[in-house]
Amino acid sequence: MMSAPPPQMPLRARCRRRLRSLAALSKTRYWLLTRAIWLALAFFLIFAIDAVLIGWSTAYEVMIGIKSPAEVSAPVVSWAVSLIGWLMIPAFVGGTAGYLVTRQIDARRTQSEADVAQALRRRAQPPSSRRGGKR
Template sequence: MSPEPAPPTGGPPPPRRRQRLRARWADRHALPRFGFWLLSRGTVVLAVCGLLYVLNGFLIGWANAYEVMLGITSPAGVRLQWCAWPLSLIGWAVIPAIVGAAAGYVITEQIQGHQTRELSDVLDELRRLAEPPDPPPPSGSGS
């Protein structure tokens, strides 16, 4: 008669790396709206902007790519205009839109955070702040 193996007592096995990554990806829905957009669609937009900048950096030169993206130099003034025009449009429209959206989101969150407080709580806090400070405790020097 052979001895039977003991039943496992440690609980379920730990999740595998793929399961942990899948769970983290599913948890992105719990992020705020801007964070969710940045992870889901924003990475694609920013990757396209980055790839276009790198492509232009190799084709027309890094300084020219930088100047075209910022609008310092016209895309018509560089060689290989077919790749400079999309970079110019991204620098002119897409990047300011993303920065403006991020700033607007942060400002909106701050405003909503202040609006959720009850008026009575705000008034109580203002009254407490308007009161004169308490006198200092007496010193215990004895002489």
């Protein structure tokens, strides 16, 4: 005789379990799934509002700087899209790339920072003090 399958967890419990399991991810993946997604959604929402007001191709042209936000029918939202396109997107991409490169460098580092600092201090001393005090 077959036993019945265990009861399925309620949706709320499954969602809570899924959110708590995010902490097991690497720092980069955790940040992308918990923080960066909100930035991307906020940008997309502002872009979509502007696109509905002035058209998708015009909103794209405003975002990349082909067209001035002052020349369109909804300049307030277009100024926000223009600023996001010229300031926030490059800063976001540059910051993310810098963080990822730094993590890769740290993963391959063979000497600690203290050892490197000590070697630099030793090299910065005059030659006479390095050899035992002969003047």
